Amino acid sequence: MNTEAAAREEFVIQRIRSGDRAAFEELVTMYRNRGLSIAYNLVGNLEDAKDALQDAFIKVYLYIEGFRGQSKFSTWFHRIVVNASLDFLRKKKRAVSVLTESLQDNIKEGDREISDNSLGPARIAGNQELNRRLEDAIAGLSLKQRICFVLKHQNGLGVREIAEILRCRRSTVKVHLFRAAENLRRKMNVYLKE
Amino acid sequence: MLRCLFIKRKLYDFVAGELGLKEKAALSRHLQVCSGCRRKAGELKTVFSLAAKREKLPLPDEAFWGKFQVELNKRLDQETGAEFAPEPEARRQMRHSYLFRPVLAYASVLLLMMVTVFSLYRYYQPKIHAYQDQQIVEEVLFLEELNGTNGTTILPLGDAYIQEIDIISRYSS
Numbered sequence A: 001m002n003t004e005a006a007a008r009e010e011f012v013i014q015r016i017r018s019g020d021r022a023a024f025e026e027l028v029t030m031y032r033n034r035g036l037s038i039a040y041n042l043v044g045n046l047e048d049a050k051d052a053l054q055d056a057f058i059k060v061y062l063y064i065e066g067f068r069g070q071s072k073f074s075t076w077f078h079r080i081v082v083n084a085s086l087d088f089l090r091k092k093k094r095a096v097s098v099l100t101e102s103l104q105d106n107i108k109e110g111d112r113e114i115s116d117n118s119l120g121p122a123r124i125a126g127n128q129e130l131n132r133r134l135e136d137a138i139a140g141l142s143l144k145q146r147i148c149f150v151l152k153h154q155n156g157l158g159v160r161e162i163a164e165i166l167r168c169r170r171s172t173v174k175v176h177l178f179r180a181a182e183n184l185r186r187k188m189n190v191y192l193k194e
Numbered sequence B: 001m002l003r004c005l006f007i008k009r010k011l012y013d014f015v016a017g018e019l020g021l022k023e024k025a026a027l028s029r030h031l032q033v034c035s036g037c038r039r040k041a042g043e044l045k046t047v048f049s050l051a052a053k054r055e056k057l058p059l060p061d062e063a064f065w066g067k068f069q070v071e072l073n074k075r076l077d078q079e080t081g082a083e084f085a086p087e088p089e090a091r092r093q094m095r096h097s098y099l100f101r102p103v104l105a106y107a108s109v110l111l112l113m114m115v116t117v118f119s120l121y122r123y124y125q126p127k128i129h130a131y132q133d134q135q136i137v138e139e140v141l142f143l144e145e146l147n148g149t150n151g152t153t154i155l156p157l158g159d160a161y162i163q164e165i166d167i168i169s170r171y172s173s
């Protein structure tokens, strides 16, 4: 970010502190694309990502006093987006588990059918299928591994910023990244062999 | 091979492009002679490039963002209890006019009364506090989950997030 953009951002944040909603709309415009991208990579679809991002922006507006300029605004914002996305997933998981309890038997049956039909590299055609495999593999990672992997390899954030977002050491982020990559490689290698 | 076991940990940094020149050269030499590690490196590279491509989905158009902003404004109105509308030109002029000043005085008296009524109302609505407390507890729980600790050791004091929580509790008390 150049100095002019940084000055503008600081000005906009000051205006939001005094309750200026037009300034808030400007901030939304500045940050909506990268916010949506992070939320999308964590929650997995556009509609849910949109809702999670709105939750995040509402928190930004309500708790802007909590931003003291100790970190970059983008880092503070990314942290709120990650939190909002995980909150969203948690709420959704609760709702889904209630919904699926009665359908449990049907779903189990369906699952078995799908995996029986699709296992084996010979049946996999094209990148789209590979992408879907990767989606499933990422979804199967532990929470910490998934967040680190998504932020680094899908959103292009650096290890340092991820450590700031998660409030942990850089070495911890690196361990999660290494384990995530190793797990994904193992899960995917059946499909990567040609 | 013992050497492969040692190298496995460095393979991630190698493929992610995060090794120094010296280590990079040493790893390249090993990959030239070890097909096992070479295969692993290739698999990692494919995983990374697949993951990176996924982010480059076409971003939504202006219509999407227009709707997004309208919804966001509506939700914010509900949260803050305020109506968002651009200030009309007439009111903007009035604000600076001489006639407007006594109105300001009345308005501040009215505001004081509203604040009093509102605080009394809040006092008799313990549910709101309970809900907000629950939210804070949930966020802290999330952090604990993330840090894999009871949350007290890794989060340093004076931390901005603690301050953020501070502010939430200040406004809810």
Ligand SMILES: [Zn+2]
Pocket: B001, B003, B004, B007, B030, B034, B035, B036, B037, B038
């Ligand atoms: Zn080797």
